[in-house]
Each structure stands twice: as structure tokens, then as C-alpha cells.
Amino acid sequence: MDKKTLELLYKSLDEPLTELEKKSLNKLKEKFPRLIEEEKQILAMRQNLKSSKVESFPPYFAERVMKKLDPAAGKHQQIDFFDALMTAFRPVAIATSMAIVGLLIYNFSTGNLSSLETILGVPEFKIENIAYAIQ
Amino acid sequence: MNHNAQIESIKNGNKDAFNKLILQLEPKVSATVYGMLGFCQEAEDVGQETFVRLYKSMSQFRGEANIETYVTRIAINLSLNELKRRKRRSFLFIRQDKQELENYMSGSDDQKNQETKELVNNAISKLKAGFKSVVVLRLLNGYSVKETAKILQIPPGTVLSRLARAQIKLKEILTPQMENRHG
Numbered sequence: 001m002d003k004k005t006l007e008l009l010y011k012s013l014d015e016p017l018t019e020l021e022k023k024s025l026n027k028l029k030e031k032f033p034r035l036i037e038e039e040k041q042i043l044a045m046r047q048n049l050k051s052s053k054v055e056s057f058p059p060y061f062a063e064r065v066m067k068k069l070d071p072a073a074g075k076h077q078q079i080d081f082f083d084a085l086m087t088a089f090r091p092v093a094i095a096t097s098m099a100i101v102g103l104l105i106y107n108f109s110t111g112n113l114s115s116l117e118t119i120l121g122v123p124e125f126k127i128e129n130i131a132y133a134i135q
Numbered sequence: 136m137n138h139n140a141q142i143e144s145i146k147n148g149n150k151d152a153f154n155k156l157i158l159q160l161e162p163k164v165s166a167t168v169y170g171m172l173g174f175c176q177e178a179e180d181v182g183q184e185t186f187v188r189l190y191k192s193m194s195q196f197r198g199e200a201n202i203e204t205y206v207t208r209i210a211i212n213l214s215l216n217e218l219k220r221r222k223r224r225s226f227l228f229i230r231q232d233k234q235e236l237e238n239y240m241s242g243s244d245d246q247k248n249q250e251t252k253e254l255v256n257n258a259i260s261k262l263k264a265g266f267k268s269v270v271v272l273r274l275l276n277g278y279s280v281k282e283t284a285k286i287l288q289i290p291p292g293t294v295l296s297r298l299a300r301a302q303i304k305l306k307e308i309l310t311p312q313m314e315n316r317h318g
Contacts, residue, residue: 011295045302055166068183082224
């Protein structure tokens with residue numbers, strides 16, 4: 001079964017087909033019995049989808065909405081914690097990133113060597129130092 | 136259902152009429168937000184926000200569009216925003232959808248039905264937002280291709296192609312799982 005055949009089959013489930021398309025689909029169904037099987041599977045799946053929808057919110061939903069619409073209750077509306085956190089920390093994160101980049105550029109431009117130690121301004125790490133510290 | 140008289144009453148400040156409208160539109164909105172977001176607390180929050188937005192925009196509602204289509208568009212847009220927000224903070228969360236699903240199921244749902252809902256919910260959650268929205272509107276809510284296109288503001292041809300691709304993906308995920316369950 002090619003892509004076009006499948007597309008025609010799917011289209012037939014959602015839109016009325018033209019006479020030409022109907023004839024073509026019927027011929028294809030005769031030619032490929034697997035197409036009929038495919039159609040059955042899709043219809044069963046669509047039925048499962050339809051029957052799985054949840055048509056109500058937890059109890060007292062309407063009351064909760066009406067409470068939200070009460071102007072007095074509006075003062076106590078909760079602020080989305082994570083959004084507030086992200087908003088609060090965004091300027092700090094930007095400033096810190098800029099400071100780090102600034103320091104790296106400064107160290108790179110003033111240092112004589114272009115080693116990692118010079119750029120980052122931290123002593124070079126050696127595994128022997130740890131071994132020495134442990135002893 | 137014609138809601139014109141009810142809408143006029145709400146515009147005149149009748150809150151009881153809006154309460155009734157919530158109850159009438161709740162099935163469409165809950166199917167939309169649970170379909171888009173899965174079974175979680177955020178889905179109910181989005182549902183509440185949908186109705187708050189509807190109430191606030193009621194004065195501008197002229198009645199050219201069907202109120203169901205109008206509220207579904209609000210629900211879809213808010214759900215898409217929530218999905219974007221969720222993507223940003225996904226590293227902070229470990230979701231407990233299964234537990235949430237059990238909490239939200241009505242007592243009348245038998246275990247088999249619950250399992251089907253869980254499988255379908257998991258399969259839909261694996262779709263990209265653009266595909267998810269056409270599946271939710273067309274296959275869960277039963278809107279026509281034309282109505283789906285209108286709600287999502289995309290051409291009907293795009294709805295059809297997204298539907299086809301989404302169903303191929305859903306079939307790949309769901310068919311073996313369903314066969315295992317029945318087999």
C-alpha cells in the first residue's frame with residue numbers, strides 16, 4: 001500500500017469523497033484486502049479515542065470558576081511559582097553570564113599566556129596534588 | 136443548542152446564567168483540555184481560566200460564532216500555552232499522570248475503561264502539539280474538518296494531512312497495546 005492510497009482511505013473517514021475518489025478507493029479495496037483490514041483498525045482506534053474522552057472536571061468545578069470571577073477573591077489569586085522564580089532569576093542569570101564572559105575576555109587580553117590557567121584565573125589542577133593532600 | 140438569550144442575560148450581569156453556561160460547556164472544555172494536557176491539575180486550572188476568559192470577553196461576543204466553538208478556541212489556545220510552559224519547566228517535574236487519571240475517573244468507570252483511557256491518554260501525549268490539537272478537536276470532540284480548521288485557523292487541507300499522520304502514529308502506538316490487552 002502506498003502513501004496516496006492510505007491518504008485516500010484516511011480522507012474517506014473525515015470528508016465526503018468525489019465520485020472518482022470513491023470508485024478509486026473501492027477498486028483499491030478489491031485489489032488490496034489489507035486496506036479493508038486497515039480501515040477496520042482505524043475505525044476501532046477512532047472509537048477508542050472517542051470513548052476515552054473525559055467530559056467533566058472534578059466536582060464543584062463551576063463553583064470554583066464562579067469564585068474566581070468574584071472580584072474580592074481575585075486579590076488572593078495564586079502566582080505561578082515557577083514562572084515567578086524564572087522571572088526573578090532571569091536578570092541575575094544574564095548578569096552573571098555577562099560577568100563571566102567579561103572576566104574571561106579580560107584575563108585573556110591581559111595574560112601573557114593563552115593557557116587555561118591564565119584565562120580562567122584558577123590554578124592548574126593536577127592529580128598529584130590530591131594524592132599529596134591525602135598523604 | 137441556541138445560547139443567545141442566555142448570553143444576553145450574562146451580558147446584563149446575570150451570574151446564575153453564566154453558572155448554567157459553564158455546566159453546559161464543561162464537557163467540550165474538559166474533553167479539550169484533558170485531551171491536550173493529560174490528566175493533571177494544570178488541566179483543571181486551564182479549564183477554569185478558559186471560563187474566566189470567556190466571561191471577560193462576553194461583552195465583545197457578538198454571536199457570529201457558535202459559543203461552543205468560541206470557548207473551544209480559548210481552551211485550545213490556553214492549552215497550547217500551557218504545553219509551551221510545560222516544555223520550559225519539564226526538567227523540574229516528574230509527572231504522576233496515572234495517579235491523576237485515577238483521581239479524575241468517575242466511580243462508574245470500570246477497570247477496562249480506565250485502562251483504555253490511560254492507553255489513549257499516553258498515546259495522545261506522544262503527539263506534537265499541532266497534531267494533538269487536530270486529534271482532540273476532530274476525533275475526541277467530534278468537530279468537523281471545517282470547524283477544526285476554523286478553530287485552529289489553518290486550512291482544511293492541513294487538518295486532513297495532520298489527522299492522517301497523527302492517526303498513523305496513534306495506530307502504531309495503540310494497536311499492539313490493545314491487542315496485548317485483548318489477547
